[in-house]
Amino acid sequence: MKKLNRRFFLKGGMAGTALLADTGLAKKASAADTFGGYPDSMGVLVDFTKCVGCRSCEAACNKEQGLPAPDKPFDYMSVFDERHKGQKRRTTEKAYTVVNRYNIKDREQGPVFRKFQCNHCNEPACLTSCFVNAYTKTKEGAVIYDPTVCVGCRTCMIACPFYVPAYSYSNPINPVIKKCIMCYDTRLKFGRPPACVEACPQEVMTFGKRKDLIKLGHNRIQKNPEKYIDHLYGEKEVGGTAWMYMSDVPFEELGFNTHLGEQPIISYVKEFLTIVPMVLTIWPALFTGFYLLANRKEAFKNEKPSGNE
């Protein structure tokens, strides 16, 4: 299966699809009954109150991951004014993390800067949705992927509740998914923090065991109740994410979707799978799951942003 590439996949046709879907998906889905994230997995706690918007994390990511040169230097601050189809910057195949600026009315300290990258879910929808098993959730907490297996179907792009996976179009024959892997290959695997964490001058990000960070985050909130919103975004959202966030302004005002619920995306898909674990019914079920998810994402999109951008 490791050797599977797009061409083979196409030749294999429907039979191949069915087989893969059966062995891969169904197994993953049922395993999720008991899975709540690896106990000693690592995580990152991001404290937006400390970010000054210097983009050092973006530069560090670019160098560490050997990404192509940026369109503009990393000390170029007008990128915060960029809009792509009316949206602030998002992660792309050339930038696995971006920082955006949110102008918040009446905030004494000025705008809030929000770093954005893959949240490394405990129970990742990208992984569940991938029928060639390209994704892995490592015990260290990273959600990584095998580009040699990826067939470029983009299901994970639809599945991701945070719109993270991006596409590389540089190889038109075999476009593959591109996203943050928490520096798994070069750092996390060896017990070292991701490059962005280390580069940050303000130490906006705290790296550690996810379960310790949850305590640390709540402690910080408890010590400064007048400062922080009493919520660690990502502690419970979609079953928990390795990256968690704390802020002094409501998360909705920073473009966070606060309507995702605490159920992992996988559960919405799983219900159908366990009832009728038959190969051909998996696809409609999957897409019904995605449809539900898409609705939730849509509901969020249609809400009027409260802060002035």
Place this chain on the structure above:
Amino acid sequence: MTRTRNTFLVIMITLALSGWPPVFGQAETGPDSAELDTLAQLYDAVAFDHAAHVEMVEGNCARCHHHTTGVAPTNPKCLRCHPGGQEADSMACKDCHSEKRFESAYLAEIAANTDRFHTDIPGLKGAYHRNCLGCHQESGGPTGCADCHARNEKGDAFFSSGKYAPKSPQKTSGH
């Protein structure tokens, strides 16, 4: 700045009540200047005018050496448990704020030492910037990244800037 003044008063009163004589001796005001270069990599060393800053804070050393000089802390949240501001063994930020805050060895050390009360300690880089940059933002000191330390060539490469700037801005790919 009224808060600083108030806490300064509190400190003076605390000192008076405790009859604590400020015997600084030689280290009364610390060094005149300090070259901060422990971390220097992308930037040159920081030429820190210690004397000028001591003057700025009107002798309130705890604004930076938070309760490590024997002076009560300025932060009211710390006063609760450190009312007198016991003198610490060291004044240097790097002795308590690790340069390798997130390396596994340090994380293991924190986890192993259960006597430790404070586990949410910033690393050295974070301690400097939150202290220095934090005050500069509040009180009109310089806040530009190159104001405190000049960026060197390695730094230019890191930021893809200066002579490492992208040659012709390419069109952003279709998204």
